[in-house]
Amino acid sequence: MNLPLFRPHDDPGPNFTELLRRSGFAEPVEFDGTVPVEDYRHGTTCVAIRYNDGVLLAGDRRATSGHLISHRAIEKVFPADRHSGVAIAGAAGPAVEMVRLFQLQLEHYEKVEGTSLSLEGKANQLSQMIRSNLPAAMQGMAVVPIFAGFDLARGDGRLFEFDITGGRYEETEHASTGSGSLHAGTVVKLGYRPGMDADTVADLAIEAMFEAADEDSATGGPDPVRGIYPIMATITENGYTRLDDEDLARRTEALIARRRSAN
Amino acid sequence: MNMPFYVAPEQVMKDRADYARKGIARGRSLIAFRYDAGIAICAENTSSTLRKVSEIYDRIAFAGVGKYNEFDQLRIAGVRHADMKGYSFSREDVDARSLANQYAQSLGQIFTHEMKPMEVEILVAEIGHVEDGSADQLFHILYDGTVMDEDMSVVLGGETDTISERFGDLDVPPSLGEGVRLAASALAGPDRQLGADALEVAVLERGSSRRTFRRLSDEETTEVLTA
Numbered sequence: 087m088n089l090p091l092f093r094p095h096d097d098p099g100p101n102f103t104e105l106l107r108r109s110g111f112a113e114p115v116e117f118d119g120t121v122p123v124e125d126y127r128h129g130t131t132c133v134a135i136r137y138n139d140g141v142l143l144a145g146d147r148r149a150t151s152g153h154l155i156s157h158r159a160i161e162k163v164f165p166a167d168r169h170s171g172v173a174i175a176g177a178a179g180p181a182v183e184m185v186r187l188f189q190l191q192l193e194h195y196e197k198v199e200g201t202s203l204s205l206e207g208k209a210n211q212l213s214q215m216i217r218s219n220l221p222a223a224m225q226g227m228a229v230v231p232i233f234a235g236f237d238l239a240r241g242d243g244r245l246f247e248f249d250i251t252g253g254r255y256e257e258t259e260h261a262s263t264g265s266g267s268l269h270a271g272t273v274v275k276l277g278y279r280p281g282m283d284a285d286t287v288a289d290l291a292i293e294a295m296f297e298a299a300d301e302d303s304a305t306g307g308p309d310p311v312r313g314i315y316p317i318m319a320t321i322t323e324n325g326y327t328r329l330d331d332e333d334l335a336r337r338t339e340a341l342i343a344r345r346r347s348a349n
Numbered sequence: 350m351n352m353p354f355y356v357a358p359e360q361v362m363k364d365r366a367d368y369a370r371k372g373i374a375r376g377r378s379l380i381a382f383r384y385d386a387g388i389a390i391c392a393e394n395t396s397s398t399l400r401k402v403s404e405i406y407d408r409i410a411f412a413g414v415g416k417y418n419e420f421d422q423l424r425i426a427g428v429r430h431a432d433m434k435g436y437s438f439s440r441e442d443v444d445a446r447s448l449a450n451q452y453a454q455s456l457g458q459i460f461t462h463e464m465k466p467m468e469v470e471i472l473v474a475e476i477g478h479v480e481d482g483s484a485d486q487l488f489h490i491l492y493d494g495t496v497m498d499e500d501m502s503v504v505l506g507g508e509t510d511t512i513s514e515r516f517g518d519l520d521v522p523p524s525l526g527e528g529v530r531l532a533a534s535a536l537a538g539p540d541r542q543l544g545a546d547a548l549e550v551a552v553l554e555r556g557s558s559r560r561t562f563r564r565l566s567d568e569e570t571t572e573v574l575t576a
Contacts, residue, residue, distance in 0.1 A: 087437075089451040090429040091422070105429055106436070190436055197404050197428045 100198040102191045103215075120225045124152025129162045129181060131266030131298040131305040132173035133274055134234045136259055137287040140243035140322035141234040144291040145173045146266070146299060147314050148306025158306065163317040165326040167192045170208055170235030171319055175264030177227035184215055184229055191215075205237040209246045209254055217252025230263050236321050243321065266298030266305035273297045284320060288329065291318055292337045308338045365466045369492035372468025373415040378506030380532040381412060381472050381499075383485055383522045387554045387561065388474045391532035394549040397567075402551040404562035406431040406443050408476050410553050414506040415469035415492075423452060423471060440559075445475030449488035449496055457494025466492050470505045476553045476561060482522060504535075512536060525552065526573045533574060545570035 090109055098104040132145040145162035148155060163173045164185050172188065174181040191211060196202050203211065212233050219229055234245040246254055247261045259278055262271035273294040282290070295316040299307030308315050315334035320327050379392035379401060390412045392401040401420075402412045405427045413420025427448055435443045452471060460466040470491055477484020487499040497503075501519045504512045516535035523531065529550055537543045550565040550573075565573065 087430065087434055087451075089426045089455045090433065091426050091455065102432060102436075105433065109429075109433060111433075111437070186436075190432060194428065194432050197432075198425055200400060200403065 100195040102194040103187060105194075116221075117225075121227065122152075123226060124154070126227065127151050127156050127160075127178035128265075128304065129160060129175055129178045130264040131262070131270050131295065131302065132162055132175055132232055132264055133262040133267075133270045133291060133294050134173060134232045134245045134257075134260060135274055135278065135282075135287050135291060136243050136245060137282040137284060139284060140236045140320060141171075141245055142284075142287050142291055142318060142320050143171050143173045143232070143234050144295055144316050144318040145175075146295055146306045146316050147309075148299075148304065149178050150304045153303075155306075158309065158312065159314050161317055163319055163328075164189070165319070166208065166233070166235070167196070167202070168325045169202075169238060169321060170205065170233065171321050171326050172212070172231050172233050173263070174229060174231045175267070176229040176231075177222075180219060180222060180227050181229040181231070184219065184231070188212055188215060204239065205235045205244055208235065209233050209256075212246075213248060213252045213254040215252075216248050216250065220251060223250040232261050232263050234261075234321055236323055236325075238323070241323070262294075264305070266302035269301045270294040270298035270305075288318060288320075288333075289337055289341070292316070292334070292341055296338075296341060308334075310335065310338070365460060366493060369415075369460075369466040369468050373470055373492065374507030376414050376416075376506060378504060378508065378512055378536060379412055379414055379472075380502060380504050380512065380516055380535060381474055381487055382502035382516075382519065382528050382532065383482055383487075384525050384528045384552075385482075385522045386525065386556075387476050387482070387552055388485055388487070389525060389528055389532075389550065389552045390472070390474065391529055391536070392549045393536045393543060393547060395547050397546075397549075400549065402549055402564075404428075404551075404560070405448070405473070406435065407440060407559050408553060408561050409443070409445050409448065410472075410474045410551065410562055412472040412474070412505065413469055414471075416467070419467045420469040420471055423455075423467075423469065426455075427452070427473070445473045445486050445488060449473045449490060452490050453494045453496045455494075456490060456492060460493040468492065472503065472505055474553060476555055480555070482555075511538075526576045529570070529573045530576075545574060548574075 098108050127149040135142050143163045147159050149157035149160040165171050228250045237244050245261050260274045277290045299305045318329040377393040381390040390402045394401050405411045411424050431443045473488040475486045489497040489503045512535050533543045545567040550570050553561045
């Protein structure tokens with residue numbers, strides 16, 4: 087790999103995907119027809135909720151290939167950079183690759199330009215990446231993420247939903263995506279209160295993921311036997327922090343205890 | 350047909366080297382040194398926006414002296430090289446030695462084949478995974494593609510001999526404060542003093558985070574200088 091020096095007129099600037107293209111990295115293969123749904127992995131339910139310090143992201147751990155569970159501990163919630171994160175639903179392969187490129191794109195921009203993109207700039211960047219995936223989405227391999235972050239300029243947590251065309255929609259309270267999103271979203275909607283604290287919002291997210299797994303076969307519930315719990319992360323002024331598994335185990339047990347005593 | 354006058358290759362190379370050296374000597378110098386928790390780079394720079402020291406990758410930093418647009422072009426090429434390498438292989442496959450060699454190849458090529466050599470001297474620094482710092486690397490690359498692997502510290506720019514002498518030889522890595530104070534007085538010389546507004550300080554810091562590069566703010570630099 088040699089040193090990528092460009093003449094001023096064909097310099098790709100701080101854009102990493104453009105740099106890859108100019109440097110001769112292979113474009114994705116074009117193909118017609120659809121890929122059978124059992125031939126690739128699918129990831130499902132994710133939610134994002136705003137609270138008083140910022141935003142919380144949560145995602146279940148199951149990947150399915152058709153009717154089979156193909157992975158029990160897949161990760162669908164990722165840091166995008168220090169002050170933002172992405173949660174993905176849809177075809178796992180393209181989604182994870184999209185996140186990898188997105189993370190690199192943000193870091194690359196920051197290093198080349200010497201300053202970070204604005205939160206809105208990051209959301210628009212992701213929107214363009216989803217749009218470029220549209221041909222694959224039409225063949226069944228859609229990627230539908232949620233983007234959340236702490237806007238340092240505004241001093242507030244913000245979250246964005248997308249559709250497969252790259253449409254970008256800012257939500258003020260909460261967002262959900264994936265096959266279990268209807269159930270998870272309803273739980274969040276009913277339990278949401280403005281200005282919740284980190285503790286309350288984590289319990290609400292646990293409950294939302296629990297209900298989604300209860301109703302949707304493609305969403306994985308908590309698995310205390312293997313010690314697998316949904317991935318949850320908060321994004322605040324201090325950055326992206328993943329909640330540890332012991333905390334999640336404790337919250338899950340408390341939820342189950344509440345359910346038992348209600349019966 | 351016009352025949353060009355014969356000029357001895359020694360003369361051509363000497364002229365080019367003199368030209369590059371003169372350009373470099375016009376700018377202000379910088380010092381990079383190993384300290385007890387990583388590598389620090391301390392540059393004399395009155396601008397707080399046009400940087401001489403910057404991040405290339407998780408454990409790699411870049412510093413340049415001489416003509417700003419030329420070393421900045423090299424810096425961006427380095428970021429691109431590292432990010433593409435990390436993307437196509439893995440983050441741990443990105444290393445300073447290979448980047449330093451790439452810089453050397455390009456600078457050497459430009460020195461012999463282009464109209465004018467680049468008026469720059471650059472540094473590629475990397476902190477290794479060994480706690481005691483024995484795997485840390487400092488590569489000093491000259492305008493003609495010469496690469497030098499330095500051990501404890503290195504001075505880039507004009508008057509390097511005088512500045513190195515003032516900075517002295519380090520036997521053991523100093524603390525960050527001690528090192529920065531020493532570097533600031535070595536860069537300043539006996540007749541003046543450099544404050545935080547005339548210094549650009551950045552470190553590659555051994556620690557838990559993936560990206561080890563960190564800039565010291567003016568407040569932090571002042572604190573370190575006056576401690």
